[in-house]
Amino acid sequence: KQEVTQIPAALSVPEGENLVLNCSFTDSAIYNLQWFRQDPGKGLTSLLLIQSSQREQTSGRLNASLDKSSGRSTLYIAASQPGDSATYLCAVNRDDKIIFGKGTRLHILP
Amino acid sequence: KAGVTQTPRYLIKTRGQQVTLSCSPISGHRSVSWYQQTPGQGLQFLFEYFSETQRNKGNFPGRFSGRQFSNSRSEMNVSTLELGDSALYLCASSPALLNTGELFFGEGSRLTVL
Numbered sequence: 138k139q140e141v142t143q144i145p146a147a148l149s150v151p152e153g154e155n156l157v158l159n160c161s162f163t164d165s166a167i168y169n170l171q172w173f174r175q176d177p178g179k180g181l182t183s184l185l186l187i188q189s190s191q192r193e194q195t196s197g198r199l200n201a202s203l204d205k206s207s208g209r210s211t212l213y214i215a216a217s218q219p220g221d222s223a224t225y226l227c228a229v230n231r232d233d234k235i236i237f238g239k240g241t242r243l244h245i246l247p
Numbered sequence: 248k249a250g251v252t253q254t255p256r257y258l259i260k261t262r263g264q265q266v267t268l269s270c271s272p273i274s275g276h277r278s279v280s281w282y283q284q285t286p287g288q289g290l291q292f293l294f295e296y297f298s299e300t301q302r303n304k305g306n307f308p309g310r311f312s313g314r315q316f317s318n319s320r321s322e323m324n325v326s327t328l329e330l331g332d333s334a335l336y337l338c339a340s341s342p343a344l345l346n347t348g349e350l351f352f353g354e355g356s357r358l359t360v361l
Contacts, residue, residue: 168346180251180337180352181290226290230346233303235280237290 139164141229143238151246152219158212158241160227165205168230172201172212175224175240184225185212217245249274251340251353259359265326268356272319272340279321280345281313284335284355295345296321302344325358333360 140163150156160170169188173181185194185201187210193202200213210227226240252271260266272279281293292305296315313323319340325332335357339350 171350173350173352178335178357180253180354181339181350183349183351186349228290228350233295233344233346234305235292235345235350237282237292239289 139167139229139231139234139236141227141236141238143225143227143241145241146239147242147244149244149246150217152217154217155213155215156217156243158214158225158243160210160212160238162208162210162229162236164231165208166231167205170201170203170210171228171230172199172210173226173228175226177224181226219245219247221245251338251351253336253338253353253356255356256354257357257359259361260328261361262328262330264328265324266328266358268323268336268338268358270321270323270338270340270353272321272338273342273351276340276342276351277319278341278343278345279315279319280339280341280350281321281323282337282339283307284337285333290337293323297344328360330360333358 142161171186172184187203198215203210222245224240224242228237254269278297280295284290294304295302299315310326315321335355337355339352
């Protein structure tokens with residue numbers, strides 16, 4: 138059974154710092170992995186989608202990597218800003234099912 | 248291009264009642280999937296519809312059902328509501344099947360069961 142874990146559950150960092158969010162999954166036979174951002178009381182916004190054949194994807198200040206063999210993905214945020222404060226979730230897709238981690242709640246201190 | 252639209256945004260029901268939630272996908276998207284989000288369980292997959300057919304279903308009781316219309320709009324129904332059904336219900340649309348592409352989420356319908 139696929140399990141997706143995100144550690145830490147919460148993180149506070151000063152503005153301007155680079156940071157890394159982690160996502161681990163137990164079954165490496167995945168179709169893709171997606172990172173999302175969720176603001177309080179809102180829906181999810183897609184940040185980056187990595188197909189199983191890819192190693193990383195980049196969008197602006199965000200870079201996501203995927204290592205299927207070790208069951209890990211990281212989301213790197215460069216030069217963090219207060220507007221980056223949100224909950225970040227990763228989701229793994231396999232066998233027509235999608236499994237979400239419980240997220241990392243990120244707070245950027247001005 | 249309009250995003251995913253969910254209605255209603257908020258609703259309050261009592262135990263035993265039923266509820267229907269609606270989701271209009273992004274134009275041209277054929278896949279609509281539904282999710283339940285609670286503080287304890289996080290975000291859980293309910294089911295996916297593609298071309299009016301349910302393709303797969305998560306581990307939820309039969310009280311949770313859905314359908315998709317020919318214009319790709321989808322509805323989700325929960326019958327015989329229980330207190331534990333209180334949650335944020337999210338739908339997402341995708342141009343192709345759930346397991347192939349990017350998901351675009353709506354703002355959600357927040358259901359409170361009293």
